[in-house]
Amino acid sequence: MLMAGDxxxxxxxxxxxxxxxxxxFQHVKPG
Known part of the structure; x- marks a missing residue:
């Protein structure tokens, strides 16, 4: 199973x- 960090x-x-x-890959930090 893949994790988000993979x-x-x-x-x-x-x-x-x-x-x-x-x-x-685009990471969006909520808040």
């Missing part, structure tokens, strides 16, 4: 048999 630009993950690569 999402970084360039990370490649496999979800439901499909390979995905994170091209961009």
């Amino acid at each position: 999402f970084r630009k360039g990370v490649t993950v496999e979800i439901d048999g499909q390979v995905w690569s994170i091209a961009d």
Whole structure:
């Protein structure tokens, strides 16, 4: 299972048999 801290630009993950690569990531801090 992926945690929020695992999402970084360039990370490649496999979800439901499909390979995905994170091209961009934006963190928004509430408040």
